[in-house]
Amino acid sequence: MITIVKIGGNVIDNPALLSDFLDKFAQIDGPKVLIHGGGKIATELSLRLGVEPQLVDGRRITNAETIDIVTMVYAGLVNKKMVAALQARGCNAIGLSGADANIICGVQRPKEPVDFGFVADLNENSVHDDHLKQLLYDGFTPVFSAIVHDGKGNLLNCNADTIASAIAVALSKKGDTKLVYCFEKKGVLKDINDDSSVISLIKKDEFGELVSTGVVAKGMLPKLQNSFDALAKGVGSVVITQAEDVLTASGAPLACGTTLSL
């Protein structure tokens, strides 16, 4: 089984949590892939450089200066520090953007109705799984930043959840996969104020009810939709949990977090 793990800013911005996560990620058996977002560092660097973030409907516009900044931070600083830290833990990590080995080729988002700039959408042909599988077969552990390319020489910013899902789907064509989304909670909570109220299993036909009753709120909705979409496209299982539990989550089913199933 291939394990695909995604972490976001809550892990990257917290050195102690990141170190603990990497200890555990390094111990996961079998081939594995890590996908990381960028955290607050890109925003901090932008502000230090006097580049004001431009947001439309809460989404960031990626102009030429911003794609340079996120490439430096995500594909450079965050990615290489994580690779060095994994190497020190005996995990043969190889840090990649989607441009490297042409593994993820995105399409620049249409300029209408809002021109988000250098931002990528992915489609069914975006992940070149043969190159990725070759690296896994060689024994490397690919660590992806959320930067892809368009095949025409341009780098594009992409959503890390989307990349994780696309990679899991592509790798599912020829083998069993597990996709683990790490976020700040132990799993999907029945009661947002009660950390012990983790829903251990959500089946697709229960999803609608959780949305209509408001259990699955705004931030969680795209993550779950994305997950069920990945399951429908062949991913073996999806677990949503916190970074501290990644080792357990990657192992036995239903051990922790919220498992999603069709």
Add this chain to the structure above:
Amino acid sequence: MITIVKIGGNVIDNPALLSDFLDKFAQIDGPKVLIHGGGKIATELSLRLGVEPQLVDGRRITNAETIDIVTMVYAGLVNKKMVAALQARGCNAIGLSGADANIICGVQRPKEPVDFGFVADLNENSVHDDHLKQLLYDGFTPVFSAIVHDGKGNLLNCNADTIASAIAVALSKKGDTKLVYCFEKKGVLKDINDDSSVISLIKKDEFGELVSTGVVAKGMLPKLQNSFDALAKGVGSVVITQAEDVLTASGAPLACGTTLSL
């Protein structure tokens, strides 16, 4: 034959020259490796961030803030832009630091007499050529920034000429190699003011005379010493030339530039 090419700031800082170089590099037959320095971008970013370069005897001190900056610029921005540009030219580039796939593990330079900070020296065991050969065997074209790691979780800055030489030596153990150093002149010049005075061949026993007569001046000396050292350690041939001539230099012997031989 494996071709190892090194480019520096004069190419990286000149978009038209870089584009022309990448056109030609992409056309080089057979397995190949590119190593790049960083150019002026890291210095410019440092100054924008208010980090004053600290120099001792003309050499840069790499403190914690500086290693972050060079990692962002060299391993992030410069490396990924170059990879995307090569992909657009049909070359299946994979951008790497020495930490990736544990290919180059350096040793932090001793803190006495001058503490240069996060700077690496390389030794005979620094390049793990098995991982590098695997990537070449897979059909990828590794593109290295001059950032390595120490195996203990730290990233270190390293001289790009040194990396190019170490990689060429390591790859020479099991095959024929050619190392091409691109710099701003057509080759080693008999008369520094006459670009047509390229010395086409320098044998090791002629090197001492060129130094004593002042033909080989200060900046060229370490490059040539480094080159003869690489030849002594098994590299098939070394050519010193300008980036515009990389395609010719990688092909037939003595076609252009200065070829060094034992």
